[in-house]
Amino acid sequence: MDTQLNFDKSPDGLLPAVIQDAETGKVLMLGYMNREAYDKTKAEGIVTFFSRSKQRLWTKGETSSNFLHVRQMLVDCDGDTLLIKAKPDGPTCHTGDDTCFQEVNGGKGxxxxxxxxxxxxxxxxxxxxxxxxxxxxxxxxxxxxxxxxxxxxxxxxxxxxxxxxxxxxxxxxxxxxxxxxxxxxxxxxxxxxxxxxxxxxx
The missing domain is CATH 1.10.287.1080 (MazG-like)
Incomplete structure (x- = not known):
């Protein structure tokens, strides 16, 4: 997977990472990763982003404990977008919603x-x-x-x-x-x- 990713495609070295519930298929959120965030996510199995507002690595759930546990990481055909299938510990959005798109994350079909x-x-x-x-x-x-x-x-x-x-x-x-x-x-x-x-x- 490392050889497919191209962080140099983005001027700031950040690639979008789409987070999808591994069981329901619902899209939970969109975040951004630099190489360091990607390596940390891969090593620990917990989704970590690079926060553009905080300008630092940010592990989803570090304050809420609603971590995103990685089940699979996929790279798109252009090597500049990640799809991460994960199991959430709780609501993903900071508002308390299941997803950042105000959808109910249900159904395990x-x-x-x-x-x-x-x-x-x-x-x-x-x-x-x-x-x-x-x-x-x-x-x-x-x-x-x-x-x-x-x-x-x-x-x-x-x-x-x-x-x-x-x-x-x-x-x-x-x-x-x-x-x-x-x-x-x-x-x-x-x-x-x-x-x-x-x-x-x-």
């Missing part, structure tokens, strides 16, 4: 895409003692049967008042549904597209 990628990798690169691989070995009929069983178990739990068990069965159903999609060579986006088409007709 992006994790499904990550999980889908793991399932795809398991199919392409089988791992010994992997439960996911054991499902693929059993074939589409057995996977579909497992989805049906999980659906029935979810219905049963829906009739009771144990929220933890209900959430667990819902997670089981969703996981096995993703495995079935992979077995059918389909993407979750294919299903979402159908929902979008139906929504557009309403």
């Amino acid at each position: 992006q994790f499904l895409n990550y999980l889908q990628g793991i399932i795809h990798d398991r199919k392409q690169n089988p791992t010994e003692n992997s439960y996911t691989n054991s499902l693929f070995k059993r074939g589409v009929n057995k996977i579909a049967q497992k989805v049906g069983e999980e659906a029935v178990e979810l219905v049963i739990e829906a009739k009771d008042d144990n929220d933890d068990l209900f959430r667990g069965e819902a997670a089981d159903l969703l996981f096995h549904f993703l495995v079935l999609l992979e077995q059918k060579n389909m993407d979750l986006d294919d299903i979402i597209a159908v929902l979008q088409q139906r929504h557009a007709k309403q």
